[in-house]
Amino acid sequence: MRLTLVPRRQDFYEVFAQLGRNANATAVLVEERFRGFPDTVVEHGKVKDLEHEGDRLTAELYHLMNTQYVTPFDREDVHDLARAIDDVVDHMEHASDLLSLYRVEAPMEQALEQCRLLVGATDHLSGALGQLRSLSGLQPHLAGIKRREDDGDRVARDAVAALFEDDDISPRLIIQWKDIFEALEDSLDACDTAGHLIGNIIVKNA
Numbered sequence: 001m002r003l004t005l006v007p008r009r010q011d012f013y014e015v016f017a018q019l020g021r022n023a024n025a026t027a028v029l030v031e032e033r034f035r036g037f038p039d040t041v042v043e044h045g046k047v048k049d050l051e052h053e054g055d056r057l058t059a060e061l062y063h064l065m066n067t068q069y070v071t072p073f074d075r076e077d078v079h080d081l082a083r084a085i086d087d088v089v090d091h092m093e094h095a096s097d098l099l100s101l102y103r104v105e106a107p108m109e110q111a112l113e114q115c116r117l118l119v120g121a122t123d124h125l126s127g128a129l130g131q132l133r134s135l136s137g138l139q140p141h142l143a144g145i146k147r148r149e150d151d152g153d154r155v156a157r158d159a160v161a162a163l164f165e166d167d168d169i170s171p172r173l174i175i176q177w178k179d180i181f182e183a184l185e186d187s188l189d190a191c192d193t194a195g196h197l198i199g200n201i202i203v204k205n206a
Contacts, residue, residue: 081194
């Protein structure tokens with residue numbers, strides 16, 4: 001594989017910014033899908049298209065990392081951050097898919113709250129990635145991600161507890177909603193992981 005000696009750091013920052021915008025767009029679409037399900041106009045295929053776009057951008061970033069002699073920060077950090085962002089979108093896509101797979105009749109309020117938190121967390125993640133080049137002014141975004149992840153942990157616990165409080169809910173329905181809650185929580189956790197990685201990049205390079 002041929003490596004170019006011409007630094008093209010700008011390309012890395014542009015792709016990271018695009019990944020952030022794609023993650024936020026996915027969260028907005030997933031929230032809309034959950035809020036209107038099963039009568040929503042947002043088909044899962046639209047969410048899947050954004051997941052494919054995230055995969056394409058991630059592959060583009062890996063290609064840059066493998067062909068450019070100069071990277072904006074450690075190659076391991078580039079790889080890990082790209083992977084975390086990809087996980088954010090993958091878990092949201094999985095939650096969206098489960099709605100159809102399980103033939104959910106109506107969304108639970110806790111899932112809607114998780115989706116709302118994901119919109120906020122990915123908005124901050126997108127903001128941080130958009131400013132990654134400067135490595136300054138990122139702390140409010142990182143704090144915003146962490147705050148929503150903390151809130152998401154509470155919502156997820158309350159959601160699972162609510163499932164077991166109602167004796168009329170069937171075991172099958174409990175399992176189905178537990179899977180959906182966990183997929184949404186995993187996406188928030190991935191946002192938090194991305195935030196930590198950005199924080200480490202700041203410490204190592206600022």
